[in-house]
Structures are given as structure tokens and as C-alpha cells.
Amino acid sequence: MSSPAAALEVRRLSKRFPPRPGQSESPWVLSDLSFCVGDSEFLTIVGPSGSGKTTLLNILSQVDGASGGEMLFRGESINLASAALNPGLNCHIGYVTQDDNLLPWQTLIDNVTFPLKLQGRLNQESMARMQGLLKAVNLIGFDHYYPHELSGGMRKRASLIRTLAYDPPIILMDEPFGAVDAQTRTQLQQDLLRLWNLGRKTIVFVTHDIGEAIALGDRVLVLSRSPARVIYEHHVAIPRPRDLSNFYKLEGFGDMYETVRKELL
Amino acid sequence: MNLRLAIDRLILLAVFLGLWQACSMGFGTHWFSSPIGTTLRFGELSLNGELLYHMNYTAQAAVYGFLVGGIPGLLLPFMLRKQAVLNAILDPYFAGGYGVPKLALAPLFVLWFGIDLEPKIALVASIVFFLVFFSTMAGVQAVNPQYVNMARVAGASERDIARHIVWPGAIPYAFAGFRIAAPYSIGAAVVGELISSNRGLGYLIQAGATDFDTTTVFVSLATLTLIVVVINIGVAHFERWLLRWRPRTGAGTSWVAGA
Numbered sequence: 001m002s003s004p005a006a007a008l009e010v011r012r013l014s015k016r017f018p019p020r021p022g023q024s025e026s027p028w029v030l031s032d033l034s035f036c037v038g039d040s041e042f043l044t045i046v047g048p049s050g051s052g053k054t055t056l057l058n059i060l061s062q063v064d065g066a067s068g069g070e071m072l073f074r075g076e077s078i079n080l081a082s083a084a085l086n087p088g089l090n091c092h093i094g095y096v097t098q099d100d101n102l103l104p105w106q107t108l109i110d111n112v113t114f115p116l117k118l119q120g121r122l123n124q125e126s127m128a129r130m131q132g133l134l135k136a137v138n139l140i141g142f143d144h145y146y147p148h149e150l151s152g153g154m155r156k157r158a159s160l161i162r163t164l165a166y167d168p169p170i171i172l173m174d175e176p177f178g179a180v181d182a183q184t185r186t187q188l189q190q191d192l193l194r195l196w197n198l199g200r201k202t203i204v205f206v207t208h209d210i211g212e213a214i215a216l217g218d219r220v221l222v223l224s225r226s227p228a229r230v231i232y233e234h235h236v237a238i239p240r241p242r243d244l245s246n247f248y249k250l251e252g253f254g255d256m257y258e259t260v261r262k263e264l265l
Numbered sequence: 266m267n268l269r270l271a272i273d274r275l276i277l278l279a280v281f282l283g284l285w286q287a288c289s290m291g292f293g294t295h296w297f298s299s300p301i302g303t304t305l306r307f308g309e310l311s312l313n314g315e316l317l318y319h320m321n322y323t324a325q326a327a328v329y330g331f332l333v334g335g336i337p338g339l340l341l342p343f344m345l346r347k348q349a350v351l352n353a354i355l356d357p358y359f360a361g362g363y364g365v366p367k368l369a370l371a372p373l374f375v376l377w378f379g380i381d382l383e384p385k386i387a388l389v390a391s392i393v394f395f396l397v398f399f400s401t402m403a404g405v406q407a408v409n410p411q412y413v414n415m416a417r418v419a420g421a422s423e424r425d426i427a428r429h430i431v432w433p434g435a436i437p438y439a440f441a442g443f444r445i446a447a448p449y450s451i452g453a454a455v456v457g458e459l460i461s462s463n464r465g466l467g468y469l470i471q472a473g474a475t476d477f478d479t480t481t482v483f484v485s486l487a488t489l490t491l492i493v494v495v496i497n498i499g500v501a502h503f504e505r506w507l508l509r510w511r512p513r514t515g516a517g518t519s520w521v522a523g524a
Binding site: 166 | 425
């Protein structure tokens with residue numbers, strides 16, 4: 001599955017957690033998992049609940065270590081089972097988690113500029129870019145609101161542009177729209193595609209929602225039940241820009257949905 | 266605060282004063298000073314500056330003790346955060362230190378530090394330290410690991426994490442400690458004075474009781490209560506300002522506790 005234009009390649013990833021007290025060995029969560037994602041590709045990974053999707057992204061973002069396996073980024077091999085983890089790979093890999101993780105003691109504007117501040121990159125140029133992003137996701141005028149004063153959808157959008165604002169070449173997304181209502185969700189998906197169109201980053205988007213995986217992705221990988229491996233791969237031929245308000249009517253969507261659904265059984 | 270609530274509170278105050286007066290008349294003013302006598306003496310001692318003189322002494326012991334105990338209690342948990350081994354070694358000693366009844370240490374402090382302000386400061390500090398330390402420690406340990414991971418991925422150093430994630434997250438816990446410790450610091454200062462002093466509200470209580478002068482005792486008690494209430498309001502307001510990022514919950518009648 002390797003290709004010369006790969007932005008990131010994952011090789012033979014495996015993971016099991018330390019055994020619990022009284023247990024001799026814990027089961028494998030990931031086993032021999034390999035894939036690659038092309039430059040500017042929107043890759044979606046769909047897997048059953050509890051199949052280790054979050055574990056996979058935690059390992060790729062290096063907030064958690066693997067039991068074995070490596071990752072290739074810009075010709076460099078990174079040992080993911082190493083004891084010395086480098087979370088975010090020097091700000092090259094962004095991670096939008098399931099929970100928005102906005103800091104409750106910071107206002108919206110402080111939250112979304114938090115990574116820029118940490119990286120010492122908060123200047124007029126990045127601030128102008130931030131204003132553009134806030135505008136693109138309809139968050140203008142809420143700068144000085146605290147997270148608890150924002151709606152669930154607004155918080156999701158804030159957490160999205162917090163990562164987009166510092167422009168990491170690769171962004172991992174872990175079911176970022178899981179906990180919102182269907183209508184907001186479609187809006188957020190639409191926002192995400194629009195933002196992606198502006199910058200064309202490399203995205204690895206994990207979800208258990210087959211429809212979402214097909215509607216958003218250039219390519220869909222299907223994970224097995226645990227221990228998770230990549231068992232199927234589909235190229236999504238639906239042309240862009242895609243209208244997500246009724247994506248189930250898009251050409252070829254129904255057939256692929258059925259196929260993936262059966263693969264996941 | 267609505268009018269109804271204010272009226273109900275005034276009624277309760279009247280009932281309380283009535284009961285107090287009844288007790289005074291029943292037992293005799295030698296044993297139980299009357300509200301009127303107490304109020305008059307309060308005015309008298311306020312005007313001649315005696316009350317302020319004693320109040321000042323007690324407040325000094327409480328404030329210095331609060332700082333001497335509270336600042337290490339606040340900072341130590343942050344220093345121990347990354348020192349798992351040291352923390353594990355010290356843990357039973359902190360638990361033991363917390364278990365020692367501090368008031369029982371008062372005679373020892375007198376022996377070591379004499380009878381001026383120092384032993385009272387030591388007594389207050391020994392109580393405040395543990396209250397602030399344990400609640401701040403709970404806050405440091407309750408830090409949301411997801412926030413830490415988010416910050417790490419975004420390029421945060423350990424220093425950044427301590428400053429932007431752990432510190433603000435632990436502040437509400439530290440304040441829970443301050444709120445408990447503030448009245449204790451006044452109480453401990455008074456106990457210190459009861460044991461040995463020639464100044465302070467504790468001394469005034471002691472002197473009053475020895476002379477069968479319950480009016481002076483009651484004046485001192487009322488003054489102490491006032492001080493604690495004022496401190497509580499101050500802490501609650503400061504906390505509300507500092508934690509303005511938190512959603513407001515409850516009806517807000519518990520302003521004394523500052524919740």
C-alpha cells in the first residue's frame with residue numbers, strides 16, 4: 001500500500017495495554033496494522049465500536065506508546081514503541097479528539113490561539129488567519145465567551161480551528177462530531193470539508209459511522225473487530241465538492257454503504 | 266436579595282435577640298450578659314480603642330499564620346507533582362502531620378517561641394498548612410489528562426502544562442482549602458491567646474471570664490464572629506472574580522460560604 005507521495009506511513013502497528021492486576025496477559029487491541037495516507041488526502045477509517053480506533057490515533061499522535069510498529073514521516077522512521085514519545089511530532093501532527101478539550105478557564109479566543117501561543121507563533125499574520133477561520137465557521141463575536149457559554153456545536157468548531165490554526169501538515173480526527181445532534185453534525189461536516197478545501201491538509205479521520213466515512217473521505221479503510229487490522233480499502237469516487245445535506249443520494253453512495261456495512265458485520 | 270428573605274432574616278434575628286435577653290434575665294447578667302449590655306460595652310470598647318487594639322493583635326496572628334502556612338501549602342503540591350518517589354515517601358508523614366491535633370501543640374509552641382505573636386503564628390500556620398496542602402494536592406491530582414495531552418500535542422513544555430493546565434485547574438481546590446482555613450486561622454489565634462497572652466481577643470475573653478465579666482466575653486465573641494464573616498465575604502468575592510470562567514450554579518444565597 002506504500003506510495004511515493006505518502007505523507008505518513010504506518011507499519012506493523014501492534015498494541016496491548018499492560019495487564020490488569022490478577023490478569024496474566026491483556027488481549028491485543030491492534031495487531032499488525034499497516035496503512036499509508038497520501039499527501040493532501042482525506043482518509044477515513046471506519047471500524048466497529050471498541051475496535052481500537054482511539055487507541056490507534058493516540059499512538060499516531062504519540063500521547064500513548066505502541067507495543068510494536070513504526071511510522072514513516074518525511075523519510076524518517078519513528079519507532080512508536082519507543083519509551084521516549086514525542087507527542088504531536090514537533091507540531092507536525094495535529095489531533096482533534098472526541099471531546100473538544102477546550103480549557104474551561106480560557107475564553108474562546110484564548111483557547112483557539114493556545115497552540116500558537118505555546119509555539120511562539122502568535123503574531124499579526126497568524127491572528128489574521130485566525131479571524132478568517134473564526135469567520136469560516138461562524139464563531140465571530142464570541143471571542144470573550146467561556147466554553148460553558150457556548151453550544152456543543154460551537155465548541156466542536158472551536159476545537160477544530162484550534163488545530164487548523166497552527167497548520168500541522170497532518171491532522172488526526174477521532175469522531176470529532178460524535179456527540180452532537182444530527183443537524184449540527186451535518187453542518188459541522190460541511191464546515192470541515194470547506195476548511196479542508198481551503199488548505200488541503202492530510203487528514204486521518206476515524207469514525208464508526210459508515211455514512212460519514214464515505215461522505216467525507218477520498219478513501220475509506222475498514223478495520224476488523226479487535227485486534228484491529230485494516231481488512232478492506234475503498235476509493236470513494238464521488239466527485240467534490242460534495243453536498244452533504246443529502247449525501248445518501250450521491251452517485252455510488254448506496255452501494256458502497258451496503259458493501260462496508262457487510263464488511264463490518 | 267429579595268424583600269421577603271430580608272424580612273424573614275430580620276424576624277429570626279429578633280427571635281435570637283429575644284431568647285438571648287430571656288436567658289440573661291433567667292440566669293442573671295453575671296452568667297449571661299444581656300444583648301443591650303453587650304451592645305453598650307461594644308460601643309464603649311470600640312470608642313476607647315481597646316477593642317481595636319486586641320482585634321489588631323489577633324488579626325495579625327491569624328494573617329501571618331495564614332500566610333506562613335498557606336503559601337507552602339499552596340506551592341508544595343505543584344513541586345511534588347513530578348516527584349512521584351519523593352511524594353510517595355512523604356505521603357504517610359503528611360497524613361500523620363494532618364492527624365496531630367494542632368491545638369495540643371500550643372504549649373510546645375509557647376515553650377519554643379515565648380508568649381508574643383510567634384507561638385500564635387506557629388499554631389495558625391500548622392493548621393492552615395495541612396488544610397491548604399491537602400485540598401490543593403487533590404486539585405493537582407485531579408488534572409484532566411486529556412487537557413495535558415492536548416497541550417503536549419500542541420507543543421507545550423512541562424512548564425507550559427504546569428502554568429496553563431495544572432495551576433488554573435487546581436485553583437478551585439486551593440480555594441476550598443482557603444475557605445475552610447480562614448475561620449480556623451482566627452480560631453487558632455484565639456486559642457493561642459487563651460493559653461498565654463496579655464493581648465488579643467482571646468486574652469480579652471480569658472480576662473473577662475476570670476472577672477465574671479460576661480459582657481466583655483460576649484463582646485469579644487461578637488467581634489470574632491464579625492471578623493470571620495467579613496473574611497468569608499472577602500474570600501468569596503475574590504474567588505468569584507478569580508473563577509469567573511466557571512458556570513454559576515445554585516441560587517447564590519450561600520454567599521458566606523462563597524459557594
